Amino acid sequence: MRKLALSDEILMKVEKPARYIGNEVNSVMKDPGKVDVRFAMCFPDVYEIGMSHLGIQIIYDMLNQFEDVWCERVYSPWVDLDAIMRKEQIPLFALESQQPIKQFDFLGITLQYEMCYTNILQVLDLSGIPLLAKDRTEDDPIVIGGGPCTYNPEPICDFFDLFYIGEGETQYRELIDLYKDAKEKNLGRAWFLEKAAKIPGIYVPSLYEVTYKEDGTIKERKTLTVDAPEMIMKEMVTDVSDTYYPMKPVVPFIKVTQDRVVLEIQRGCIRGCRFCQAGQLYRPVRERNLEFLKKYAIAMLENTGHEEISLSSLSSSDYSQLPELIDFLIEECSRRKINISLPSLRIDAFSLDVMNKVQDVKKSSLTFAPEAGSQRLRNVINKGLTEEVILNGAKLAFEGGWTRVKLYFMLGLPFETEEDIRGIGELSNKIAATFFETVPKEKRNGKVQIVASTSFFIPKPFTPFQWAPQCRKEEFLDKAYLTRKSITEQLNQKSIKYNWHEADVSVLEGIMARGDRKINQVILRAYKMGCMYDAWSEYYKNDVWMQAFEECSVDPDFYTVRERSEDETFPWDFIDCGVTKSFLLREWHRAKEETVTPNCRMQCQGCGAARFGTGVCLEEREG
Amino acid sequence: MKVRIKFSKEGPVKFIGHLDIMRYFQKAIRRADIDIAYSMGFNPHQIMSFASPLSVGHESSGEYFDIELNSMTDTEDIKNRLNEVMTDGIKIIKVAALDEGEGNAMASVAAADYLVRFSDKVTLPDDFKEKLTDYYEQEHIYVTKKTKKSEKEIDLKEGIYKLQVREDGVFMQLDAGSGSNLKPGFVLEHFFETIGVELPEFPFRIRRLETYRKTKKGKLMPLIS
Numbered sequence: 017m018r019k020l021a022l023s024d025e026i027l028m029k030v031e032k033p034a035r036y037i038g039n040e041v042n043s044v045m046k047d048p049g050k051v052d053v054r055f056a057m058c059f060p061d062v063y064e065i066g067m068s069h070l071g072i073q074i075i076y077d078m079l080n081q082f083e084d085v086w087c088e089r090v091y092s093p094w095v096d097l098d099a100i101m102r103k104e105q106i107p108l109f110a111l112e113s114q115q116p117i118k119q120f121d122f123l124g125i126t127l128q129y130e131m132c133y134t135n136i137l138q139v140l141d142l143s144g145i146p147l148l149a150k151d152r153t154e155d156d157p158i159v160i161g162g163g164p165c166t167y168n169p170e171p172i173c174d175f176f177d178l179f180y181i182g183e184g185e186t187q188y189r190e191l192i193d194l195y196k197d198a199k200e201k202n203l204g205r206a207w208f209l210e211k212a213a214k215i216p217g218i219y220v221p222s223l224y225e226v227t228y229k230e231d232g233t234i235k236e237r238k239t240l241t242v243d244a245p246e247m248i249m250k251e252m253v254t255d256v257s258d259t260y261y262p263m264k265p266v267v268p269f270i271k272v273t274q275d276r277v278v279l280e281i282q283r284g285c286i287r288g289c290r291f292c293q294a295g296q297l298y299r300p301v302r303e304r305n306l307e308f309l310k311k312y313a314i315a316m317l318e319n320t321g322h323e324e325i326s327l328s329s330l331s332s333s334d335y336s337q338l339p340e341l342i343d344f345l346i347e348e349c350s351r352r353k354i355n356i357s358l359p360s361l362r363i364d365a366f367s368l369d370v371m372n373k374v375q376d377v378k379k380s381s382l383t384f385a386p387e388a389g390s391q392r393l394r395n396v397i398n399k400g401l402t403e404e405v406i407l408n409g410a411k412l413a414f415e416g417g418w419t420r421v422k423l424y425f426m427l428g429l430p431f432e433t434e435e436d437i438r439g440i441g442e443l444s445n446k447i448a449a450t451f452f453e454t455v456p457k458e459k460r461n462g463k464v465q466i467v468a469s470t471s472f473f474i475p476k477p478f479t480p481f482q483w484a485p486q487c488r489k490e491e492f493l494d495k496a497y498l499t500r501k502s503i504t505e506q507l508n509q510k511s512i513k514y515n516w517h518e519a520d521v522s523v524l525e526g527i528m529a530r531g532d533r534k535i536n537q538v539i540l541r542a543y544k545m546g547c548m549y550d551a552w553s554e555y556y557k558n559d560v561w562m563q564a565f566e567e568c569s570v571d572p573d574f575y576t577v578r579e580r581s582e583d584e585t586f587p588w589d590f591i592d593c594g595v596t597k598s599f600l601l602r603e604w605h606r607a608k609e610e611t612v613t614p615n616c617r618m619q620c621q622g623c624g625a626a627r628f629g630t631g632v633c634l635e636e637r638e639g
Numbered sequence: 640m641k642v643r644i645k646f647s648k649e650g651p652v653k654f655i656g657h658l659d660i661m662r663y664f665q666k667a668i669r670r671a672d673i674d675i676a677y678s679m680g681f682n683p684h685q686i687m688s689f690a691s692p693l694s695v696g697h698e699s700s701g702e703y704f705d706i707e708l709n710s711m712t713d714t715e716d717i718k719n720r721l722n723e724v725m726t727d728g729i730k731i732i733k734v735a736a737l738d739e740g741e742g743n744a745m746a747s748v749a750a751a752d753y754l755v756r757f758s759d760k761v762t763l764p765d766d767f768k769e770k771l772t773d774y775y776e777q778e779h780i781y782v783t784k785k786t787k788k789s790e791k792e793i794d795l796k797e798g799i800y801k802l803q804v805r806e807d808g809v810f811m812q813l814d815a816g817s818g819s820n821l822k823p824g825f826v827l828e829h830f831f832e833t834i835g836v837e838l839p840e841f842p843f844r845i846r847r848l849e850t851y852r853k854t855k856k857g858k859l860m861p862l863i864s
């Protein structure tokens with residue numbers, strides 16, 4: 017039987033010990049003596065969050081298909097175990113072999129949100145790996161960063177040996193072969209990193225130097241070796257129906273956030289909402305073919321035993337063969353008593369019909385994401401959802417028996433006025449009114465309940481809003497109060513509930529998102545002062561963070577409230593995500609003009625992503 | 640038709656709690672493609688009943704649950720198919736068809752056998768065996784049991800059916816009926832308290848060996864006999 021890294025006494029003391037024992041169904045065991053490369057794949061948050069992430073499952077499965085590689089998993093130990101490991105000096109270990117991470121060849125960390133940055137340091141620290149890449153020796157694993165946050169890797173570049181920019185399916189084989197070569201010939205870490213920098217998509221931050229102007233913006237980026245490329249082009253899978261996808265995803269013992277089979281139907285999004293980073297990063301849209309999806313859906317259900325399957329994509333309604341796919345799933349799943357969950361569907365007659373078939377209308381709620389309260393502001397953000405469409409959808413839904421509606425909005429969008437904010441209350445009210453108009457008294461089964469939620473807008477790199485100033489905390493809160501006030505003034509206010517997000521953490525997220533290399537020291541400082549699990553509001557310590565900024569003499573406002581000039585060099589400009597800066601700038605201008613831009617299927621906008629020669633860019637358009 | 644399944648749980652999987660073990664078997668039954676019956680309604684669930692929850696950290700070689708089937712091959716086939724999809728540490732030992740009208744696993748439980756071993760941190764007195772025998776041979780062993788709401792005096796002796804010091808630990812057969820269930824750790828903690836020995840944290844390693852039902856004549860029989 018496997019020996020665990022933690023003693024029974026420790027495991028009995030901590031919350032949910034099954035987070036740390038490995039051995040889950042479909043986890044991969046190999047003989048360490050028979051592989052050349054040991055790879056630890058990390059999601060720097062607690063197990064239940066990390067295990068719910070599809071990207072890791074894809075890479076885990078792919079790397080383990082390589083016979084010479086054993087890929088294992090590691091997550092952030094929860095705060096209770098973290099304290100014990102520090103006190104008793106127990107090194108962080110991988111779940112499968114239960115062996116220390118420090119002995120591995122690679123530690124790959126996926127960066128899905130900025131608020132996990134201190135947890136990167138936690139993982140390195142508990143592993144006994146020097147926090148700064150420059151202090152690492154031949155005894156340390158190569159630390160790789162991947163995931164959406166690597167599209168601006170600069171705020172965390174001191175902690176990583178290299179970043180893999182883009183989709184993971186394409187370049188790992190080459191990277192591993194290079195590593196094996198270096199290891200065999202004893203060429204050392206520096207040699208490996210220099211050569212790795214020439215692999216497409218690989219960014220080795222130590223090979224570059226950045227200088228700044230007096231005003232704090234970037235003056236120049238210099239490469240320190242002749243070979244290091246000046247621009248890094250994102251990696252992308254061109255044929256998403258002929259690539260790695262797990263047939264046998266790992267099945268956790270404990271309940272995790274995503275406790276179901278996840279079927280990724282497409283990558284990318286045709287819509288081009290101006291606030292959305294994913295919508296730009298993953299261009300162009302690439303659909304997986306129906307046969308591929310059918311085959312994987314069945315295999316994954318059979319191999320996991322999950323009782324639910326969920327479709328995943330940025331906008332499932334845009335998948336061109338959705339009706340065929342859903343018919344297939346409904347048939348297969350009703351026979352097998354499997355639930356189908358369909359997030360990100362646009363509400364219309366088709367989707368209501370589908371939802372009526374797959375869920376309990378009484379228990380489920382409808383979700384609309386207008387994102388902005390007025391049509392004017394929706395035009396600014398290029399969210400092509402009109403009030404008419406929303407009210408029609410709601411009407412149809414109320415007729416179908418639904419009574420609960422969730423609405424998502426953002427506050428603090430560029431060019432927002434008080435009028436737009438009041439629109440949130442007004443729109444919520446109109447939806448409630450639609451219920452009373454649509455459903456006669458005697459047919460009402462329960463009250464109508466509208467839940468409006470707002471989050472604070474954070475400008476992200478590689479979006480048309482990357483030039484935009486972000487609100488201060490006080491402005492955010494004023495906007496939330498105004499929203500609340502406008503809701504309480506509505507006729508149907510009793511049917512409307514309002515939730516809003518915390519403001520402190522949105523400000524910090526904004527700093528990280530558009531930060532430069534100067535942020536590294538602040539993160540390090542905050543971590544040393546005890547910050548960790550910043551994504552968990554109960555552990556987020558805003559005062560400590562602010563103190564860290566002060567002690568490092570870094571001004572948070574520089575990263576947030578400032579409007580960036582159109583000719584400013586951004587920290588992330590050396591990355592090419594396919595979409596050009598000139599396209600983004602054009603979109604920024606159109607936002608100011610409140611002009612809507614058609615989506616990729618209606619008319620190509622020449623965003624730059626056609627270079628990849630795949631997906632929607634190759635589709636024939638009507639007219 | 641109903642079948643009763645006996646399984647063991649050993650090694651690291653002992654840290655998986657009862658609810659998660661239920662979820663684990665729901666998924667395993669689907670992986671093994673067993674034709675289990677589902678409840679009606681919008682979110683149908685498998686018809687399944689577990690005998691008695693096992694505490695986190697305990698091992699067992701006598702766990703049971705019942706499932707209802709729509710159709711069935713034979714018990715050996717069900718056992719093999721389930722074993723093919725088990726994870727390390729969980730093993731199906733036996734599968735038996737239940738007679739029509741037999742009570743479900745949970746309602747049937749009357750008693751269980753346990754083997755308790757001590758962690759290295761426990762220092763046993765030299766005359767441990769005598770002391771424990773004396774303890775057990777008392778006519779009554781009164782303790783006050785505190786629940787969330789009340790305190791009540793119970794006689795432990797009534798619930799301890801057997802107690803023996805063995806080479807590898809202490810063997811006990813205890814009442815496991817719903818409502819009168821006695822925990823092995825509770826009994827031993829009380830014993831150490833009466834002899835004035837202080838225990839460290841997590842002093843015991845506990846293994847359930849078997850779970851019993853009571854026959855009409857009052858005899859204890861394993862849930863699958």
Ligand code: SF4
Nearest residue numbers: 616620621623626633
């Ligand atoms: S090149 Fe045209 S079709 Fe392709 S992603 Fe860009 S806008 Fe869409």
